[in-house]
Amino acid sequence: MWRVVDDAAHDSADESADALSSENALTSEKGLWGLFAPDTDLSWQHEALCAQTDPEAFFPEKGGSTREAKKVCARCEVREQCLQWAIDHDERFGIWGGMSERERRRYKKARSQEQI
Template sequence: MPINSTADRTAGRTALTDGELSWQETALCAQTGPELFFPEPGSSTREAKFLCGICEGREACLEYALTHDERFGVWGGLSEQERYALKRGRADRR
């Protein structure tokens, strides 16, 4: 899930390049409120995952979240627990 404003997404992340964040310009979540991608505990993530599934930036978003250890919300179509399991699986294959 991209952060909606340029100032927000670059705050505290001086090492980010324009190419690393270019997927955020066309991401479907940028046209939706953040509450869909950061639901209250126990709330459904179905709608967020649906939007991620049809978004062209999904893979870049997921890789960004994994690389930057995003611990909250739906990123690239995966929840926090799903990203953790994916990272663990990648580590086990090394």
Template sequence: MHELTLVALNQEPEEEIGWQERSLCAQTDPEAFFPEKGGSTREAKKVCVGCEVRAECLEYALANDERFGIWGGLSERERRKLKKRAV
């Protein structure tokens, strides 16, 4: 997992971490989920499509205002748009 994710994991109550342990991204290259600016998000999103905890991941990212990386299959820009539509 990426360093930012590890910091978040260390601050979560133990029962809240369960979904992250079951995530497919935890079993793959973390660099794909935190591409350089302008880099492709395609590979990360392919992993997210088949992930059983995609909804929990997206919910976490929205609730914690994650500003970097692919969470729940969405980029930061896509999450921002989703939040605006929800308001």
């Protein structure tokens, strides 16, 4: 019924709470578990034409047409930033910057061979 309060246990609980709040602070500084750096500028996404159209066009089923998505990308002012983001983050699905995943792989491979 009565619990004896152990000051050492209380202190370690305070330390655990401090560690947790410090971990939360680090998580918020680094982004979600350190996966996404908060210093990444994603403001270009607000200007992306794809955000104003049907997202399914940019993620066609296997063997589906990419024509409509690429038409939108061709008119988009932030196409280069979009493509660079997809390459930097190894995006494996969808049309980004006017290129499919297969086209991005070829593009990335060609760029790496040019640097050799």
